[in-house]
Amino acid sequence: MSNTAVHNINVASQDVLITPEQLKSALPLSEAAQRMVTGSRQTIWDILDRKDPRLFVVVGPCSIHDTAAAIDYAKRLRELADEVSDTLYIVMRVYFEKPRTTVGWKGLINDPHLDDSFKIEEGLHIGRRLLLDILELGLPTSTEALDPISPQYLQDLISWSAIGARTTESQTHREMASGLSCAVGFKNGTDGGLTVATNALNSVAKPHRFLGINHEGQVSVYTTKGNRYGHVVLRGGSAGPNYDSVHVKLCEDALAKAKVPQNIMVDCSHANSNKQPELQPLVVEDVTHQILEGNRSIVGLMIESNLKAGNQSIPENLADLEYGVSVTDGCIDWDTTAKTLRDMRAKLKDVLPGRNSQ
Template sequence: MSHPDKTNLATPDIENVNIVDFDPMPSPEEIHARVPLSAQASRTVMQGREALRNILDRKDHRLFIVVGPCSIHDPVAGLDYARRLKALGDELGDTLLPIMRVYFEKPRTTTGWKGYINDPDMDDSFHIGKGMENARAFLRDVAELGLPAATEALDPISPQYLGDLIAWTAIGARTTESQTHREMSSGLSTPVGFKNGTNGDVGIAVNAILSASRPHSFLGINGEGKTAVVRTSGNPYGHLVLRGGDGRPNYDTVSVRIAEQALTKAKLPANIVVDCSHANSYKNHELQPLVMADIVNQIRFGNQSLVGVMIESNIVAGNQPIPNDLASLKYGCSVTDACVDWDTTEKMLRETAAQLRDVLPNRTRQS
């Protein structure tokens, strides 16, 4: 009886069944070499981080403001915005610490544009290497203006490429519960704000702060782009960001007090940031000034835990769909969540500074 030639038998695929290709990606060291950190940019980042740590430690009485576009898609308009914010920050710097919101990665519930890193040409071509290099160049340019930057850490590999240019990091509502992001946060060099869950659950963020404060060991990459076991010492500057949930706000005095109690029970500092956007404004950008005004009033009437706010802001109000012809994009207008315009932003920050200038220095130091 003859046996079939086993070399001719079809072998079912075992791995990478749904992988189309593995495109090479420049290593973090290569991207750093192409877009090096200048001395001025380094000073901006270090000073921004120190100021934020001092605010969280109650050594600096100022309120920090993470403000800027929902996402960056046009670096020219982004730098235009940055220059305006830098000038305003210089004027109000005795009371407020503006940190520019520079978001390159957008989490998606289903589909949609995933951000400037993933798809810098906004045409589903996904030139991620180009996007990463361009993103680093933009952050460097912002830092060289003397303006610190904030971002959301979504992809756990991105901080190796961009982390030296970031002063404050957010972990979003969709990823606060993720063990991967808690581990990553434990090694980040910045203070990290953890948002409550999309359902409004503050306990998820409290657990994340605790987890990130501990040492971890996990898989990642090193500067050469090689797989490595990353070992961290823990991040002592995690704090809570209230962004509402289940379509309802949670910045009111009762919600803030409940959040304070949850932090105290976990033996964590009562450091709370309020995101004026998302569910806190019912996803209506025009309501963000009202949220901000409420936070200011809470501080004026004695609140001790509110240390920062987040605002989605751009040059032009609202948002726009991404057109087939990118030349028809409206300058300075968001392509993701709707934002308040620059004039509104300026008014919000000026009014906040005016109302808090004599209040913040007299706040009671937290124990």
């Protein structure tokens, strides 16, 4: 008896995708890039373990849609990273997947040509090539771990990953994060509450079993060891910002109650800037003052930054896209980014070395 009437009723088509092994063979990780990944992961772990007194800063475009502009940005960031390296450890934000409340452009991997053609295999090639190029420049990379399949294609190139506010509560993403090879930041829920994130931190630290694909593209059962480098990312919520000293103290208390390390990262964008990207430097300034006043729990920052300020809609004629401007959330421009990080470094360079011994 045919199962046509009950199977894949709403599936229009399916295509076999390149395997992770095939993609990595075509775009292999060089020895220099491998050293960059392993070294940068260790640095972030050391910051979370309080062995390295610096702050780590995840900074870059809200999303990548133009690889030429991304490399342009990365070259500038590489120079700035060297300049502030005694105080701030810079990680470039290289986000390829964008969660959507309803519909919209889902990112470079899903739709690399920004035209709803969804050339996903091409997107994987473009994304992996860009990550390799950024690593070869000497910059560590970060991304949002959104699709549970894509880590097998790209995570060997990632030094820090985020789990977004929409997916922090997802069992699938907690299980996936428990097996990732880098530190993972869990954002608080969209309502600004901390319970979802603290539950996630307890979950991610423990072993899990879940379905995924292996390097040969076969469906496999994964058993993880647990990831002890999960931490919370404060990004504000529907009630407003949550980066101020009162909210940070409430977060410290929640983490202590959950019996997880008091490691806090502040996302300067999203609700913490009231979705006004130009306010991000004020958030950085506030966080800096908290540290000067004795805060010891804030270990990192996230900033949405691009070559130019603001954002733009994707036009029907892609030739009309403005170079260096985000097509998703608005960003601060390069000059503002550089000044913000230089100012932070100047204020904290003599304070951070003794912070962990207080």
